[in-house]
Amino acid sequence: MRIGIAGITGRVGRLLVQEVLAAGAVLAGGTTRHPEQAGDLARILPQNTPLLADMAELARISDVVIDFTHADTVIPNARALAQGGAAWVLGTTGLSPMQLDAVREAAGHIAVVHAANFSPGVTLVQRLATMMGRALPAESYDAEIVEMHHRQKVDAPSGTALAIGEAVARGRDVALAEVRESGRDGHTGPRKPGAIGFAALRGGQIVGEHEVLFTSADEQISLAHKAFDRRIFATGAVRAALWLENRDSGLYNMEDVLGLPPL
Structure with missing residues (x-):
């Protein structure tokens, strides 16, 4: 499974790199606004891992994208992922009604796991x-x-x-x-x-x-x-990404990922 990471050079993005590789998945690449901040991250990235500025490019080379970036990016990311056909694991919180509508609209085209917390x-x-x-x-x-x-x-x-x-x-x-x-x-x-x-x-x-x-x-x-450690959020997000493999389009949450029955 090819997993892309939005905001790969950020604090959670770096943990996601480690967890994706530990899970045995393929790190497809990541988006970043600050490639110069890759620093020591470059030492653990597989050779030729692309660092991109555009979510649409990442969507084209990924089966699923994990996104812990910012509420301001949700609407353009939703459009890019829906058009590119990549599934979406979204951990961004504080979304406006318009941004939530964009997530729901994307879920009409791709599989989306949205959670405030992936623990x-x-x-x-x-x-x-x-x-x-x-x-x-x-x-x-x-x-x-x-x-x-x-x-x-x-x-x-x-x-x-x-x-x-x-x-x-x-x-x-x-x-x-x-x-x-x-x-x-x-x-x-x-x-x-x-x-x-x-x-x-x-x-x-x-x-x-x-x-x-x-x-x-x-x-x-x-x-x-x-x-105790932000790694729990990265571990849970990667678990959600792997769970999405071959899922139909729709909006899911972490209760779905954990296999909990509906209340």
């Missing part, structure tokens, strides 16, 4: 959050999501925290946008019934920590996940 552990936390949201009445159990990341992270709450919130909301059969509470400050009044709250912490070089809590007057249940 198997986080995928299971999301699954359990849906089950708990369904089983624990919103009027009795307050749902709160706490996350912590490194000081360089620019968005809050994190894409993973929002995905966990979406999982809780799905279990409660509500839209997250209608019940989300973030960044409480000052005299906020009492907590709204049925709200799903978010708290974002930043500091040091924390890779990613997420906890979802369901608290009633009588008990508290918590689910927590800690990532």
Whole structure:
């Protein structure tokens, strides 16, 4: 299987190179805006691995492309991959409705795995959050999501925290946008019934920590996940890429990759 990497010289891109090669797949090439930053990456790249500026070129030589770049690239990447016929593993978060529409449109032509987090552990936390949201009445159990990341992270709450919130909301059969509470400050009044709250912490070089809590007057249940190394995201993305081989066009997620049955 020929796997291309968007943003191959980036922090996750470098890990993806190692994981693609460790999986025994063919590294088709990668896109980069900064080929001069390849540096020590050149020492592990197979000979003649192309570093490209254009996603359309990468799509033409790949069976699947793994993409952890930026929300701004999602729409052009969706078009290029759909036209080139390469499957797409997309880990970019913070997408606008228009960008999400582009992903769904691409999935009408190619197989796409889109996930906020490719860790198997986080995928299971999301699954359990849906089950708990369904089983624990919103009027009795307050749902709160706490996350912590490194000081360089620019968005809050994190894409993973929002995905966990979406999982809780799905279990409660509500839209997250209608019940989300973030960044409480000052005299906020009492907590709204049925709200799903978010708290974002930043500091040091924390890779990613997420906890979802369901608290009633009588008990508290918590689910927590800690990532120690970004490699877990690269490993999961490569697993998703290999899973896509010979899949029909459509939009998939990590629960599909892990073989979990529908709830």
